[in-house]
Amino acid sequence: MxxxxxxxxxxxxxxxxxxxxxxxxxxxxxxxxxxxxxxxxxxxxxxxxxxxxxxxxxxxxxxxxxxxxxxxxxxxxxxxxxxxxxxxxxxxxxxxxxxxxxxxxxxxxxxxxxxxxxxxxxxxxxxxxEEVRLPAPASWTHTFTIRTGTRTVLVRAIDVERIEADGDYATLHAGGKTHLVREPLHLLAMQLDPLRFQRVHRSAIVRIDMVEELRALTNRDALLRLRDGSLLRASRTYMPALLEALDRHKSQDVSQARCG
Structure with a gap:
């Protein structure tokens, strides 16, 4: 069919x-x-x-x-x-x-x-x-399986702070450690929950709650400072989606604070 x-x-x-x-x-x-x-x-x-x-x-x-x-x-x-x-x-x-x-x-x-x-x-x-018989939607990636030689390491997506392109592969940054994923960044961007992660540059994805400061640059790009002190450049191509995500995240924090 x-x-x-x-x-x-x-x-x-x-x-x-x-x-x-x-x-x-x-x-x-x-x-x-x-x-x-x-x-x-x-x-x-x-x-x-x-x-x-x-x-x-x-x-x-x-x-x-x-x-x-x-x-x-x-x-x-x-x-x-x-x-x-x-x-x-x-x-x-x-x-x-x-x-x-x-x-x-x-x-x-x-x-x-x-x-x-x-x-x-x-x-x-x-x-x-609507109960139409179609394949169930693919779920967002929750765990990365990293193979290095004979070892296999499982990295939870919620522990990943940022992902950076490394040629045809990508590097995960999580808890002070780095892990090489044998998959290009643009494919990873499609697999991650957009409520938690946003691509900010052709070469970088960031977990939204890691963004501590956003500083606008003259060319409509922005400089991001993350909670761990890392600096990332956000290009104008990705800025609208990032601003929307940050605003949504802020609104959720306010709602949770009121409920608390």
Whole structure:
């Protein structure tokens, strides 16, 4: 039995931007582009009628913006959303709309794949809840199995403070020790719980609660200081998702403190 494809809509007023997304999607199995729109007003009418599973929504468009278009849709007709924009100032609004991800133009291939993986997991989860017979969603990685010679070491994901790229492999930093994982960083980023971990650079993933200070840099990147004193650079491509994650983490801390 063939898996059910995830139907996709693209909303962007720039034809070249739509073409770039279409080209990428054409090389990703399991996703089927069903419609594209060049403005927010047309998108509201079309999305409510066609009800695609996922929409890539440009934030700023002439007339009705992408955010306004999403708010105009009822919750039961609103698809999964990946926001696409040239600006990084809409992260918190994306969070309010429960967007799956927030991509900055020009879209990076690795970030595009990470966003699609989030959509795939969310799609399978929703289909499961609707009692449709589909494979159960893959769980996030909870334990890393590290083999060094004849030894096997188990490292819990919650103990990992950061992960850094090491060529085609990656290095885990946990409890003052390092462990080499024979898997590239971009694949690890798709396997880790986004509520706990965020990719902050092409070469680094950080556990969200390890971030103690964020200092903006002039090129819209940021310098992160972790609780163990480590410094990491966060690139502008990953900043919106990181800011959203940090804000969500802060909100959870406040809620827990009030309950306590």
């Amino acid at each position: 063939m898996p059910v494809p995830i139907t996709v809509a693209i909303v962007d007023d720039e034809p070249l931007a739509r073409l770039a997304l279409k080209t990428r999607l054409a090389h990703r199995p399991g996703f089927e582009l069903v419609v594209e729109y060049g403005d927010g007003d047309t998108a509201v009418q079309g999305l409510a009628t066609l009800r695609p599973d996922l929409v890539f929504m440009d934030v700023e468009m002439p007339g009705r913006s992408g955010l306004e278009a999403l708010r105009a849709l009822s919750l039961d007709s609103r698809p999964m959303v990946i926001l696409v924009t040239a600006y990084d100032s809409f992260a918190l609004q994306a969070f309010d709309l429960a967007a799956l991800d927030y991509l900055l133009k020009p879209v990076d291939d690795d970030r595009f794949d990470e966003a699609l993986e989030r959509a795939r997991r969310a799609f399978l989860w929703h289909r499961k809840n």
